[in-house]
Amino acid sequence: MAGADWTASTMDVAGTKLHxxxxxxxxPVMVLHxxxxxxxxxxxxxxLAAQYDVLVPHHPGYSRSERPDWMRSTRDIAVIYRGxxxxxxxxxxxxxxxxxxxxIAAEMASMAPADLSRLILVGAMGIxxxxxxxxxxAVTGYVDYARAGFHDQKAFDRVYGAEPSVDQxxxxxxxxxxxxxxxxxPYMYSQTLPYLLGAVRTPALxxxxxxxxxxxxxxxxxxxxxxxxxxxxxxxxxGHCVDMEQPEAxxxxxxxxxxxx
Amino acid sequence: MHLMYFTEQPMSAYSEEAGRDFGxxxxxxxxxxxxxxxxxRLYNNYIxxxxxxxxxxxxxxMLNEHHNAPFCMQAKANIFAAILAGMTKKVKIVMLGNxxxxxxxxxxxxxxxxxxxxxxxxxxxxxxxxxxxxxxxxTGVNPAFNxxxxxxxxxxxxxxxTRTGPFRFEGTxxxxxxxxxxxxxxxxxxxxxxxxxxxxxxxxxWAAQQRYPYIALNTSIEQTKKIWExxxxxxxxxxxxxxxENRGYLIQVHVSDNEEKAIENARQFRWMQGEFTGLAHPVxxxxxxxxxxxNRRAFVEFAAGRAINPRGNTSFEQQMADLRIIxxxxxxxxxxxxxxxxxxxxxxxxxxxxxxxxxxxxxLTCIKLxxxxxxxxxxxxAKSLDLKSPFESNAPVHIKYSTDLKPxxxxxxx
Numbered sequence: 001m002a003g004a005d006w007t008a009s010t011m012d013v014a015g016t017k018l019h020x021x022x023x024x025x026x027x028p029v030m031v032l033h034x035x036x037x038x039x040x041x042x043x044x045x046x047x048l049a050a051q052y053d054v055l056v057p058h059h060p061g062y063s064r065s066e067r068p069d070w071m072r073s074t075r076d077i078a079v080i081y082r083g084x085x086x087x088x089x090x091x092x093x094x095x096x097x098x099x100x101x102x103x104i105a106a107e108m109a110s111m112a113p114a115d116l117s118r119l120i121l122v123g124a125m126g127i128x129x130x131x132x133x134x135x136x137x138a139v140t141g142y143v144d145y146a147r148a149g150f151h152d153q154k155a156f157d158r159v160y161g162a163e164p165s166v167d168q169x170x171x172x173x174x175x176x177x178x179x180x181x182x183x184x185x186p187y188m189y190s191q192t193l194p195y196l197l198g199a200v201r202t203p204a205l206x207x208x209x210x211x212x213x214x215x216x217x218x219x220x221x222x223x224x225x226x227x228x229x230x231x232x233x234x235x236x237x238x239g240h241c242v243d244m245e246q247p248e249a250x251x252x253x254x255x256x257x258x259x260x261x
Numbered sequence: 262m263h264l265m266y267f268t269e270q271p272m273s274a275y276s277e278e279a280g281r282d283f284g285x286x287x288x289x290x291x292x293x294x295x296x297x298x299x300x301x302r303l304y305n306n307y308i309x310x311x312x313x314x315x316x317x318x319x320x321x322x323m324l325n326e327h328h329n330a331p332f333c334m335q336a337k338a339n340i341f342a343a344i345l346a347g348m349t350k351k352v353k354i355v356m357l358g359n360x361x362x363x364x365x366x367x368x369x370x371x372x373x374x375x376x377x378x379x380x381x382x383x384x385x386x387x388x389x390x391x392x393x394x395x396x397x398x399x400t401g402v403n404p405a406f407n408x409x410x411x412x413x414x415x416x417x418x419x420x421x422x423t424r425t426g427p428f429r430f431e432g433t434x435x436x437x438x439x440x441x442x443x444x445x446x447x448x449x450x451x452x453x454x455x456x457x458x459x460x461x462x463x464x465x466x467w468a469a470q471q472r473y474p475y476i477a478l479n480t481s482i483e484q485t486k487k488i489w490e491x492x493x494x495x496x497x498x499x500x501x502x503x504x505x506e507n508r509g510y511l512i513q514v515h516v517s518d519n520e521e522k523a524i525e526n527a528r529q530f531r532w533m534q535g536e537f538t539g540l541a542h543p544v545x546x547x548x549x550x551x552x553x554x555x556n557r558r559a560f561v562e563f564a565a566g567r568a569i570n571p572r573g574n575t576s577f578e579q580q581m582a583d584l585r586i587i588x589x590x591x592x593x594x595x596x597x598x599x600x601x602x603x604x605x606x607x608x609x610x611x612x613x614x615x616x617x618x619x620x621x622x623x624x625l626t627c628i629k630l631x632x633x634x635x636x637x638x639x640x641x642x643a644k645s646l647d648l649k650s651p652f653e654s655n656a657p658v659h660i661k662y663s664t665d666l667k668p669x670x671x672x673x674x675x
Contacts, residue, residue: 138398139289141544143565169561176549180405 004049013083019064021056024049028093032101037063037175044243047251061178078107094118110196119204123240125188132216142172149241151211197226204230205257209238262643263650265321265611266314272331274299285542287330288395317632321353328399346381357457358388362410371421375444385452394546405550422451469495472660476509485605500666506654509609514587516630527588532617591634608650
């Protein structure tokens, strides 16, 4: 599974420079990462690249992509990514949105309701949970927040190390700052998105870890209800970061849902 | 020399143990520990202190504002400013200051301040601050736009004070259809604006560019000198020469008629577990985007418990040795303050006289000795050192009202 041949490039979309990692062949799949940014390599990305043409853009203002000062909303990122898909002639890509990336994916789906081949939301932010609140970056320590994304702390240690580096802490702070710039209030959700999702025709899969302490499962249930063509899958023994904690289980769900060429 | 009295207005009547158990005395430290009966008594004590300060001849009373924390009871500095505007006769009401980014409607601030200025018959000094990190969270204001909001709110308020309304304001963070307040300041072009701060270089540079006096908050002599170096450099680039009228300094000074008692009471300056603004939670005190990017690495290390607070946390003894805390009888205090005046040459000096659980009686004694013995001596020293306040030197309220600007080179040659 490992050893996918990743290439990295910088794309310019409407003046916004994006770092985009890409690997594999097959149907196009765009993976949208978490609010904590992304590491360059993850087993989940490799698992998808074994079967698909996988793109992992770093969100503007996160990880290796520079910050556009003008951005004010998550929907702005969604529009830029729509531009990426147009530019690459991948309008029918499948989207896999992880956490905050799930919110971006849902916004993208709402903009062109029939274009995407598949929509997969994993522990997605973006709508107000009917029960519980989304864990707030603003009042939670860097390591505490990142650890809250995992059901089993050993899984966190495997991904980030038991003591994440200062470089990692600094990166989390940079990602946090961008999250505040675009999703401060209301925090990490849109008040209009639930209504816009009703027009989406793309088949959707909503995935939630059974121990998600960042975004309550009630939000997942709302997503599954709001999207006309959606089903909900719960992954056992997993926190919010299903992609990092249960990469094989998530990759299997995604592959079964997107299908083979 | 402009001489002021200051107190943080500590809400000392809470269980210190509860604060230690919770591990922080800010933002989310529960207000179940706030006792309004004690609160009522303390607010009235502070009014009594301010009235005495005026009676014994201080030039100004310095006020500030904080939220969700026992170290400062003023949730709205304009309330106390309004009280003093009506109750006092001579003192300047020096707000250091209103936290601009917290305002969703800066025009309302402009109106309140104009009312205070008129009611006090032109005694308002209207300082502005960014607000602490936890203030952004307490009021739900985006820390990532703190500095932008500060500068834009300042622009809107000064326009509201000086431009004839009605006009429209279309900013990045503030948009107003109609700016036309029926309350404008008595002082022209507008009340003096002073800018207090601790470590942000950006604030020092901004203050110098506006030609607003910068008030260094309890920094060491060495830190203070570095602040003036930077301020003076920017002043020269802006076409004027910085001097005492641009420099203010706040220092913790407790005065008593007895040396031992003074030192014992001065220990109360460290009452909040030794922290400047209470036992700070490292994440809440510096939300992402609030601080300068150059301090990012230091603050994340502190937040993760891997480094000391970049804002510093020195011991009582060290602060006494550094002259950041001064305590004693008037004679001792005057000698030490003299050294600070000689070394840092401010034209504005605020004594932070009492903190924590210092009794009301001792607080009043301190104020009396400050007004009757310390300040008269400081005035003489200031005269001999030619330390003039912005009032004495008739400094322009803002750089745009300057009549003495020179090209940077010529200013540097002076």
